[in-house]
Amino acid sequence: MYTEDDIRRLRWQSRRGMLELDVLFVPFVEEAFADLEEADQDRFVKLLDEEDQDLFVWLMEREVPADPDIQRIVRIILERVQPS
Template sequence: MVDDIELNRLSWHSRRGMLELDVLLVPFVKEAYPNLDAEDQARFRKLLACEDQDMFGWFMRREEPADPDLRRMVTIILDRVQPK
C-alpha cells in the first residue's frame, strides 16, 4: 500500500519541467502507480532517477533504454496513454 506522503513525494519528483515528461509522469503517479506491484513501483522510482533527455528520447520512441527494468516501465507508461 502506498501512503499519501510517498505519492506526494513521487508526484513532486515526476515534475521534470519538460511538458512532454510532465504530462506522462504526473498523471501516472496519481492514477496508476498505487496499483502497480512492488517490483514495478521500484522500477518507476528507478526511472525517476534517469536524466530528462534520456527519458524524453524513450517516451518519444527515438530510442529504448538498455536496462530491461526501465524498458518495461517506459512500455507500461506508453501503453497507458495509447488510444485503444
C-alpha cells in the same frame, strides 16, 4: 510498500519542467502508480533517477532503454496513454 507521503513526493519528483514528461509522469503517479505491482513501482522510482534527455527519447520512442527494468516501466507508461 509506498505510503501516501511517498506518492506525494513522487508526484513532486515527476514534475520535470519538460512539458512532454510532465504530461506523462504526473497523471501516471496520480492515477496508476498505486495500482502497480511493487516491483513496477520500484522501477518507476528508478526511472525518475534518469536524466530528462534520456527519459524524453525513451518516452517519445526514439530509443529503447538498455536496462530491462527501465524498458518495462517505459512500456507500462506508454501503454497507458496510447490507444489500443
